[in-house]
Amino acid sequence: MSASASWRTKGRASWFAFGSRRRGVDGMGSPAMRIPSWLVSWLQVGPLASILIVLFALPTFLFLVVSFFDYDRVGLYPAFMFDNYRDLLTTPSTLRVYISSLKFAAIVWAITLFLGFNIAYFLIFHVRSATIRTVLFLLCAIPFWTSGIIRTIAWIPFLGRNGAFNTILQDMHITSQPLEFLLFSDFAVVVTYVHLFTLLMVGPIANSLSKIDPALMEAARDAGASRWRTMVDVVIPLSKTGIALGSILVFTQVMGDYFVVKQMSGGQSASIVSMLSTEIQAMQYPPASANAMVLVIFVAVMVAFMMKVVDVRKELVK
């Protein structure tokens, strides 16, 4: 909704109370009938907001407090010290793990963005029948409805030494012996991430693309723009909300992963969260909390940056 349209809604008494207008003066005039509009909004949004406050904001605040605590094998001791942070930030392995996770995030982001954008573009602008489009969308989405754990381990018999892929390659005489780097490697991690997360890119981008009026593209074409210029100057700018949302989802999923790296890298790579879960299992809550806070701040800064580039809120809540 544009700025002028939101003015119109502002003038309206409330979404609920509005209905009483036609029922005559008595309904309109009695103060009991008129719930202020902000209260109606809060009644509607209240349950969601309170769940998020209790189950998301409070636990995060708990990390913040506990990350300054002292601890030993027996328990936690309230304190206000920065030792946990100092230990974490001065350990060389911390930097190594962050770089490794960022590397995965960057590679997976680039691949899923390329795949996601092209698939979404194909589905929205090239597929002409709505039914076929729905069917193709479902085909993309169905594997998403299978547990991520199963989808991860599904790659093991596929990529393994005697796996399906190596067998096919050898049967076709492309390779003479099995490729070893396929499984339990960074390659396997990236492949699994792309398999798991491409749909997170397709969905938001397709949603953005579907709002573009095809007439705009025709106009660009008629004005002499090449296919490429139409893409760069019309389609991509108009789909940047979807691109930003998809990027945020993929990026945070990769940064928050601990299972895929553990399972597919064969112990060669670590992830931030798997480092953290080791600390949790050892009941070292204060360093785990400090670690969690650093990760949360890191992710928050990255997401804030992406949302700065694109005003996601303005685009979403119209």
Add this chain to the structure above:
Amino acid sequence: MMVGGSSRSYGPSDARPWTFYALAFLFGAYLMFLYGPMFVIYVLSFQGPNGGVTFPMVGVSLDWFRDVFKKGMMANIPASFTRSMQLAALVSAMTVVFSVAAALAFRRRFPGSGVVFYFAVASLVMPSLLVGFGIGFGFQVLGWQTGLFTSALGAQLTWTLPFGLFAMFAVVNRFNRSYEEAANDLGASSWQRLRYVTLPILMPGIIGVAMGAFTLSYDEYARTTLAIGRENTLPLEIYALISSATSPVLFAIGTLTTSVSFLIIGITLIVVWRMQKRRALIKTA
């Protein structure tokens, strides 16, 4: 997922540009990439009793499926499956009610709307394991016992509620408000307007959210793992199985869970289809 597209009418003489073929090829390759490994585990789940987790197949049997249902052998799959379904049903119902209500509220600006929005974003992007860690830790501090319908339910809601909210934004954005105004002008009360106008129009989207929330919950493990009590959900039971055993049982579970997902999708599609058909009938009548 609700996706409209270009609604131009095409003549049969409209030639496809070369980009169509390039993208169609890419799409086909992506589908093969998507289904290839899944297909391998479906096939391997029918592995013979002496077969292993890779090819070749040593005979064909249903032994591994039987093992899934054998109680107490390694893990109690049927019991954890029941728990997962119950939890997913509850999560789905709560997500629909709360996120639809909240999305309706977001159609106007209200004091604090920005805060709620950014809380939802933050909750969605928070590394999953940390959410469960925070909730489990909080319960420990308060001296409460973590459980399936308390902490685990809460941990999953921090994921499904923002998802439901953002999905509903997309649905509500397409909603033409003049229907509501027409209902007002015809004298509908606010309840009648909600019940007979707003909700029916939003219904396909609402069903999408319900289905999405159900499957997100049913497959969720990272948020739940540190917030669950003594009784595991199905993904956590599978997770435990991975570290203890490598046998085609895992693949049999994969085949079964996929079948369940298909069943849920199929039922939903039939419901939506029948709803649309009924609506079309009303329109023509």
